[in-house]
Amino acid sequence: MSREPHTLAGAYAMHALGEEERAAFEAHLRACEECAEEERELRETTARLGAAVAAPPPAALRARVMSEIGVVRQLPPAVAPRPSRTAARRGRWPHAATALAAAAVAVAASLGVLAVRAQGDLDRARQEERALAAELGRQREDAQRVADVLAAPDARTARSRGGGETTAKIVVSHARQAMVFLCDGLPALPGGRTYQLWRIGPAGALPDATTVPDAAGRTVPIVLGAPGDATQVGVTVEPTGGSPRPTTTPVLLMDVPSA
Incomplete structure (x- = not known):
């Protein structure tokens, strides 16, 4: 090998x-x-x-x-009008022709x-x-x-457990400068709310992706930004569209594996 x-x-x-x-x-x-x-x-x-x-x-x-x-009806081809058989017939039916x-x-x-x-x-x-x-x-x-x-080659996995049945993990690659997050058992949220992920480091919490889980509380794999100097990934509940900074206590926190 x-x-x-x-x-x-x-x-x-x-x-x-x-x-x-x-x-x-x-x-x-x-x-x-x-x-x-x-x-x-x-x-x-x-x-x-x-x-x-x-x-x-x-x-x-x-x-x-x-x-x-x-x-959608297609327009028919233009057809030249047929000449009348007799001028007399035209004269006999003027009102009918007009009505038609x-x-x-x-x-x-x-x-x-x-x-x-x-x-x-x-x-x-x-x-x-x-x-x-x-x-x-x-x-x-x-x-x-x-x-x-x-x-x-350097992919590493970190796991976390929140309240109830909530479990999550991140796969981190410093070589690819990205992280992948997925979760099971997230509680359903009321309208106008979403889950937001954060990369947390010495400079504070940097906003990242938002997600709404399916009916079973599962998310699809979500690509986050570069780990950089982040030491943790957090998940909070925010208004739809996300927030520039966390407004609620994290429901999940995961340590980022070092390079």
């Missing part, structure tokens, strides 16, 4: 080792409970990362786009209004689809950043 085995847990969990290193690391795992525990936790983090980006776009959105396409023309104009106007409305609905559906595609792209970028931290 060309690299220190204790540094390979993240790369192993991400299936990023070659055959020789993988076999050697698996042998090491059987004798090192610390690495085995870290590998299990990193594998769990990787699985949650995959679940976070695997959700397909809502079926309702595609159905809406397709239904709107179906109702007026009715045709009214129908055409109604169809035009419907077409404009349908086109507007289609445009909105397409905008929603583009926004969804952009959001999925952002999630994939975040997933790649998480994967980079987990697979870093």
